[in-house]
Amino acid sequence: MSEMNFEFSEDFALRMDREDPLSHFRSQFFFPKVYGQEAIYFCGNSLGLQPKSVSKYIDKELSNWANLAVDGHFHGEDAWYHIRKKSKPALAEILGTHEHEVVAMNNLTVNLHLLMVSFYRPTAKRFKIIIEKGAFPSDQYMLETQVKYHGLNPDDVIVELNPRPGEHTLRTADILAEIRKQGEQLALVNMAGLQYYTGQVFDMKAISAAAHEVGALAGFDLAHAAGNVPLALHDWDVDFATWCSYKYMNSGPGNVSGIYIHERFAQRPDLLRFAGWWGHDEGQRFLMEKGFIPMYGADGWQLANSNVLALAAHQASLDIFQEAGIQRLRQKSERLTGYLEFLIKEISGSTGILEIITPENPSERGCQLSLLIHRGGKAVFDEWYQQGVVGDWRNPNVIRLAPTPLYNSYMDVFRFAKILEQSLKKFA
Known part of the structure; x- marks a missing residue:
């Protein structure tokens, strides 16, 4: 999907999520909350979210340990x-x-x-x-x-x-x-x-x-x-x-x-x-x-x-x-990250507050966009967190955002864009 197809609208984001063949995987993960609201979690580049199935997988081995003890090394599933x-x-x-x-x-x-x-x-x-x-x-x-x-x-x-x-x-x-x-x-x-x-x-x-x-x-x-x-x-x-x-x-x-x-x-x-x-x-x-x-x-x-x-x-x-397939995840990743890139450029324009330093060519990047903050410094990052955005601050002045295709949505990106729009007015 080329950049020309993207739109800065809630209807567009909702439609993209409806058409996303991987959207159901989102429900298989726990999302943290920030100030009582589900976070916009763009920090999979530091720690991925917990699959809801983890406890079942661990409980199975705990059961084997409890019931088989040392025999678990050679017996049981x-x-x-x-x-x-x-x-x-x-x-x-x-x-x-x-x-x-x-x-x-x-x-x-x-x-x-x-x-x-x-x-x-x-x-x-x-x-x-x-x-x-x-x-x-x-x-x-x-x-x-x-x-x-x-x-x-x-x-x-x-x-x-x-x-x-x-x-x-x-x-x-x-x-x-x-x-x-x-x-x-x-x-x-x-x-x-x-x-x-x-x-x-x-x-x-x-x-x-x-x-x-x-x-x-x-x-x-x-x-x-x-x-x-x-x-x-x-x-x-x-x-x-x-x-x-x-x-x-x-x-x-x-x-x-x-x-x-x-x-x-x-x-x-x-x-x-x-x-x-x-x-x-x-x-x-x-x-x-x-x-x-x-x-x-x-x-x-x-x-x-x-x-x-x-x-x-x-x-x-x-x-x-x-189940998801790494190639299908990559296809979504390019679109999801491309949408984030489009909205950041659309909103920040010529404000000079931030600059994307990650390569524009999708083949030269993953799902992460690194934003160089020229004005406001860590206060920009803190402002976003107050609004529920979990990203990653790296000294001296970079915010890393990683819309992860396995569990992030186009609405996550749109919600972030609305927060970005308001914050740039404050730091302009």
Whole structure:
């Protein structure tokens, strides 16, 4: 749907919701309240809403624990010993991978550190890492300490990509040029898949190809991409990735992460890693013997046994994703975010109060729009919250809004637009 089709009217928003084939999924989520009224919740980029089915999924495992105790590992529906396998079909669909290339485990930054053990092996000649300027702090701290662990100076190793003067986002051509410039010194490109601050989606296929051309590896933090934009990690030839499940995958605060390892590394027992019991060949695991034999694929990077209750909450959301379909969600996302963009531009006009810094091209963004606030600062954000808008403030002066297609509606966007219209009069 092109921008010319949008209308700033309640009738239009209601009609779009009536015609939306995914609108019924909204009723499957709990919405918070702000000052007694149901919130306009545009904060799925920080924490997704709770599916109403979560308690049923967790109660089932609590029942298994109560009735089977230790026997629950090998008996009953979804025996815990193999429970990690249940999430693989949905994860493979969302990430665009084979099932043996993904596994749910740990938390995101823990996984980043574990992946660096295997995929960042600096030498005197090849040691540099490329990352985008202003990456999420966890990624910055992880890289800084990993580099120091190898006895190197982060200032000499980490190459940060900056947008051109006067621009807010990176050009793909500039990313590829820097990869080629670093050439034989480059060990790793380790960027976000979707930049948390600007909302820009990077061309992971082109970046991976360029990295491989100079003999480097490419890995991505997909915290803001997984469950938000369609991914094809295997076909894009990405080497490795990790993500979290509590943002767009709606699996609960701090819930389980996951990793992707390209199948070229699936059967590489020589590849260094920090090993644990649950990554050992499960056919021999209970022999309790020395000598680590990694499982095939991503499973060989596991450390400890699965967190069953966490995976239950995760599965509740993944089952909804499989029913909705990531491609159908993407179609709605482009329209829903496009409608929000249209209304913001329609209302803000030439006021100069705010500026959308997220790319206009739908293929270069997910459902998030980042608004640079030129006047009013955090007071603008606070004003919106007083009116029931739950967004996300990021210093120094950006408000992130994420109309999530799984549970947000066109009326949510219209209601926000009316609030925006009134607030701009106050801060003009």
